[in-house]
Amino acid sequence: MNQPLALGIDIGGTNTSYGVVDRRGRILAKGSMATKGGSVLEYIDNLKTEVNKVMDEAGRENVIAAGVGAPNANFFTGEIAYAANLPWEGVIPLAKVIGEALHLKVTITNDANAAALGEMMYGAAKGMKDFILITLGTGVGSGFVANGELIYGHDGFAGELGHVIAVRDGRKCGCGRNGCLERYSSATGIVITAEEWLRDRKDESMLREQQGKLSAKMIHEAAEKGDKLALEIFDFTAKILGQSLADAVAITSPQAIIFFGGLAKSGPLLFNPVRKYLEENVLRVFKNKIMLVQSDLPDSDAAILGASALVW
């Protein structure tokens, strides 16, 4: 008898990754495509074409269902609603349209919840019952696990740590409010900080050469080379993240915080100051107890694994 397979689809602000996974977490075939560039219907059409290729490669007849991780996706309703980091507006019945396109049963959850499931089943959170997974990419996402279970919340929208107000009356956010964490401590946020500081300050910095077209990677590279302004930008980014994480720790008392996504790849450049500011800001009972862990699953794999974990 053939083993059952799951399709995992991770829809990010920039790219969509997908793969066919077996129960043990082996990815048998995978691919990726751009998320942006058209209406949601055009996107679904492309997705159908691309995903059908990997399903054929891995053995379409054994794929029993699909799991989808996407920003602002709701486990209970199957919808994405007002996603600040996706190109589509309003409420979209994502599980339904993908299910009809692929002729599969589809379960969805937000991308960070999916990543948390992936880490719990196959990654750094194996065996943990209480942890926070945080994704630092285009935005900031999070999945909270307590008592060994994902917190979906009453409405299925739990885990929006990217939209706690990190700076009162701060930067305008795509969600319509001001000062959200993800406007500071994401790959997008660190670039905004750098561009603002280059504009408003006089410091010498190798970043000036790339002013106006900076990326998080460029800031990382400058910091690696010892650029003082770049290091200060990392410190500021980490300070706001550490402060917000200290508040989240007070609520859920996690064993670990697992970092995932593009900006998390900066490693010690980010984690050393995050740890410092987290420790400065947590209640005494939590001091020196919370593990900060960088996900060691390859990004696209972890997202695919997490999304596929919804199926089992």
Added chain:
Amino acid sequence: MNQPLALGIDIGGTNTSYGVVDRRGRILAKGSMATKGGSVLEYIDNLKTEVNKVMDEAGRENVIAAGVGAPNANFFTGEIAYAANLPWEGVIPLAKVIGEALHLKVTITNDANAAALGEMMYGAAKGMKDFILITLGTGVGSGFVANGELIYGHDGFAGELGHVIAVRDGRKCGCGRNGCLERYSSATGIVITAEEWLRDRKDESMLREQQGKLSAKMIHEAAEKGDKLALEIFDFTAKILGQSLADAVAITSPQAIIFFGGLAKSGPLLFNPVRKYLEENVLRVFKNKIMLVQSDLPDSDAAILGASALVW
């Protein structure tokens, strides 16, 4: 055969309530005593004497175990640690010393977690799987329920919403940090606000007569009579609470927030502005969805019921 009974003890910053409860939530005998006024050993001695009276009254032989709710109490270790609102310093093995004094098995948890259990078993949260209970007393406590279970966290210290940083670099807190929510939105916090404003501002107010010896109740009464400064003090207190609750909602997506404790008795004076600021600050997906509910269990009863619920 006699029905089994549970002893519930709620240790507050000011008073300790205790009672003997049956499985259906009937309190057969109860009492209260001051928490302050001596060492922890003197306190335990008094508690032993007083609790023995109510146990004799209800039928000591049927009491199978005790549950204790206390600030900063840890479910896993049985200890209270660095409780900002209790008169005892350091780490105290509370479950052990109370157990030895009363010859009963003792389970402890923080007072707000106990209240959340009480509301879930007997009160406003009956049947809810995802809610936040918040106690507005000497301090601010909270119990978070997700997927129908209390979040204790990895270390048993979850639910410290009173110690999220509500105002960056704000008022000095008993926990050693600055700007904690409970320094603003508790019975203590509203008095601090009033005394500060009376000192620093010139507004006419009937509160001036009681300056230097204000209580939350006096501010409530002045606001009820339409005193403008008192109303503004409630608005400020509610604003900071609403902002912090909006962040907590983003993390756990609750069905309801249940308010409990002295300041919660202010009812609409507090809840109307809390609702306004909560709605202003929550993400769009949560707007007009979160129920704000005032606990309708009598304070001391709810705390006793909650503590006793640990036994079953």
